[in-house]
Amino acid sequence: MEPLVKQKYETRAAIMKALAHPSRLMMVEELEKGPRCVCELQELVGADMSTVSKHLAVMKNAGLVYDVKQGTTVYYHLKTSCVLDFIACVDRVIEHNVAHQVKIARCCVRSVRHS
Amino acid sequence: MEPLVKQKYETRAAIMKALAHPSRLMMVEELEKGPRCVCELQELVGADMSTVSKHLAVMKNAGLVYDVKQGTTVYYHLKTSCVLDFIACVDRVIEHNVAHQVKIARCCVRSVRHS
DNA sequence: TGACTATTTGGCTATATTACCAAATAAGCA
DNA sequence: TGCTTATTTGGTAATATAGCCAAATAGTCA
Structure with a gap:
């Protein structure tokens, strides 16, 4: 390097x-x-x-x-002010992560129901 | 808050x-x-x-x-991949900062020359 | 199973960051 | 000049981060 x-x-x-x-x-x-x-x-x-x-x-x-x-x-x-675009991007990452958590949660609920 | x-x-x-x-x-x-x-x-x-x-x-x-x-x-x-836009923004800040440093440097050179 | 490879984890030390308080500066005004 | 207000700086303790080494895991293959 x-x-x-x-x-x-x-x-x-x-x-x-x-x-x-x-x-x-x-x-x-x-x-x-x-x-x-x-x-x-x-x-x-x-x-x-x-x-x-x-x-x-x-x-x-x-x-x-x-x-x-x-x-x-x-x-x-x-x-x-471009640091704000920056923050917007971070928020997209957060949304993405949250969506994933929700998916996991739904999956857990389902498997409990079926057990 | x-x-x-x-x-x-x-x-x-x-x-x-x-x-x-x-x-x-x-x-x-x-x-x-x-x-x-x-x-x-x-x-x-x-x-x-x-x-x-x-x-x-x-x-x-x-x-x-x-x-x-x-x-x-x-x-x-x-x-x-939006984290890369992110980095692009950071680079813009850096450029901006560098330009400012150059301006200061030029100013120093001038004042030395004139003193 | 046992050896080998790729990766992760635990332990530790060095360094950096954050927050608060108290004291120092700096500007404005009586 | 002395007082007041806004901000910065210094000191310090608590916590977080980063790096390395050694040891633990996990998967492959003979």
Whole structure:
């Protein structure tokens, strides 16, 4: 494995990781509606403000969001809305999984009935 | 935050997490070309076979892949190829970030030249 | 059955992530 | 300047993740 190729996958993974947290996903979706300050996002996710700030730092570091200071408040903006297509794809995977679970469940019910 | 809504984001994050690793991304891309056995994937990522097997278990658990046993070898298949659109989106974020870095770099060069 | 191959599991250590609290910064205003 | 508000940073403990080795499983074939 060439170092450059390896690097490519590490870079990609870093961005995915920055999205792979419930609070962060929630915030990304909220930011799609428009810029939000830390306090608004804190209310949304219901965690300590320092925690929220750190989550935002992670996403900023990955280049998913940027921040604009206005007085004492900091407004975070979503950089690319394509992360939402992203989430749509994840939801398709979930639907697929759920459908499969249902199929298994139906099968169980049937075999109980027949036993 | 209602528990069900919270659950939704946790489910999504779990799937993202299952993708958020260089080796796993590499494997997903390889599996797009067709089913592969663990040994082939091991060669690809260059890690211990047990490590590769555990990575595959993570993805299987998230419903991203499924496995078919054929004799002693296990072939892994990609379930949804939409995870690749996903990767395409990540690459767009990366491009965007790189472009920004270049802009900063150019700016630095200029200011050095002028100082 | 016994040996061989492919894969998974268990155990362990090192590292990373997350969350909270407390303290530090930074901007605006009396 | 001193106070207040919004946010970030540092410290720390709990938990999760990743990697390797060794051992266990499972299937094939002689």
